[in-house]
C-alpha cells in the first residue's frame with residue numbers, strides 16, 4: 001500500500017484563530033449545537049472545538065435520540081421542532097469496530113459511537129463475553145446496528161468491511177505503574193489484533209488507544225509493514241485525551257469559556273513526552289512561569305491523577321472514551337469529505353528527527369493529509385527545553401516497540 005510522503009503545512013495561515021470556532025476561520029460548524037438559550041446551549045459535542053449554531057447536520061445525537069431529549073427537557077417546541085428537523089442521520093455512514101469493547105473504555109466508547117449519525121454499524125469485539133454489552137447497547141434507539149463478536153475465531157468477521165478500527169484492548173495501569181510497565185502484556189495484544197486488521201480491513205483507519213502508545217503504534221506499523229499493507233497516513237496513536245485535559249485545565253485555571261479553548265499537545269503519550277504547547281493556546285492567553293510549570297505537570301500527570309484516585313480499579317475510562325469518540329467523529333467527518341478537520345495524534349512523522357511524533361494534523365479522506373508544523377515554530381524557551389528533554393525517552397519507547405515487532409514476525413494470514 002502506498003506510503004507517500006505527507007505534506008507539511010508550515011505557514012501559520014492554516015488557522016487564523018477565530019474566537020467563535022476556536023479552530024480557524026475555515027472551520028465548519030458541527031457538533032450538537034443550538035442558538036437558543038436552553039439546557040444544551042454550551043455543549044459542543046465531540047468536535048475538536050465548535051461553534052454553537054443550529055444549522056448543522058453532524059451530531060452525536062440522531063433524530064431518535066433527540067425525541068427522547070425533547071421529552072426529558074420540556075417544551076420549547078419551536079426550537080426543538082427545528083432541532084429535530086436538522087438532526088437527521090447522514091447520507092453516508094460508516095462501520096466502526098471497537099476491539100476490547102467489553103472493557104472500561106470500550107463500553108462507554110461504544111455508546112458514544114452508537115450515538116453518531118455518521119455510523120451505520122458498531123462492531124464490538126472482545127475476548128471476554130461482549131454479548132451482554134451488545135444486547136444492552138442495541139436497545140438505544142439510534143439508527144446504527146450493533147453486532148457482537150467474541151473470541152479470535154470471530155475477529156475476522158468483526159473486521160470485514162469496517163472503515164475505522166479502534167483498539168482499547170489491553171490491561172490498564174494500577175497505582176505506581178508507568179505506561180511502559182504495561183508493555184509486556186499489551187504489546188502482544190496489539191500485535192495480534194493489528195495482524196487481523198491487516199488481513200481483513202487493510203484500508204481502515206486504525207486508532208490505537210492501548211498503552212504504552214509510544215510503543216504500541218510503532219509495533220502496529222511494523223506488523224502492517226510485515227503484512228505489506230502499511231499506510232502511515234491511516235495509523236494513529238490516540239492522544240486526544242491529552243488535548244481534552246489541556247483544554248479543561250487551562251480553561252479552569254484562566255477562567256475561559258471551555259468551548260473556546262484549544263491547546264495543541266505534541267510529543268508522545270507518557271509522562272514528560274506529553275508536551276502541551278501553552279504558548280499556542282487559543283484564544284491567545286498569557287501564563288506566568290509558575291502557571292506554565294503547574295499546568296504542564298498536571299497535563300502530563302492527568303492519567304496518574306485518575307489511576308491514583310481509582311486506587312487499583314484501573315485508569316481513565318470515561319474521559320478516555322469521550323476523547324476517543326471525538327477522534328472517531330473527526331475521522332468520520334474527514335472520511336465524509338469535511339475539509340476542515342484537525343486533531344493532534346501520534347503518527348509516523350518527519351516533523352522532528354524521531355520517526356513517530358504527536359502533533360496537530362489535518363485529517364482527510366485518506367487519513368493524514370498534512371502535518372501542521374507551524375505549532376512547532378516560535379516555541380518558548382520552556383517548551384524548547386521540554387521538547388529536547390522528551391526526545392530520548394520517546395526515542396527509546398519507539399525503538400522498544402520496533403524491536404519487539406521485528407523479533408516476532410507477524411503471523412501468516414489465516
Ligand SMILES: NC(=O)c1ccc[n+]([C@@H]2O[C@H](COP(=O)([O-])OP(=O)(O)OC[C@H]3O[C@@H](n4cnc5c(N)ncnc54)[C@H](O)[C@@H]3O)[C@@H](O)[C@H]2O)c1
Nearest residue numbers: 100102103104105126127128168169170171172209210211
Ligand atoms: N491512549 C490513552 O490516552 C489511554 C487512556 C487511558 C487508558 N488507555 C489504555 O487503554 C487500555 C484499556 O484500558 P481499559 O481501562 O479499558 O481496560 P479494561 O481492562 O477495563 O478493558 C480492556 C478490555 O480489553 C479486553 N482484551 C484483553 N485482551 C484482548 C484481546 N487480545 N483482544 C480483545 N480484547 C482484549 C479485555 O477483555 C477487556 O474487556 C489500557 O492499555 C490503558 O492503558 C489509554
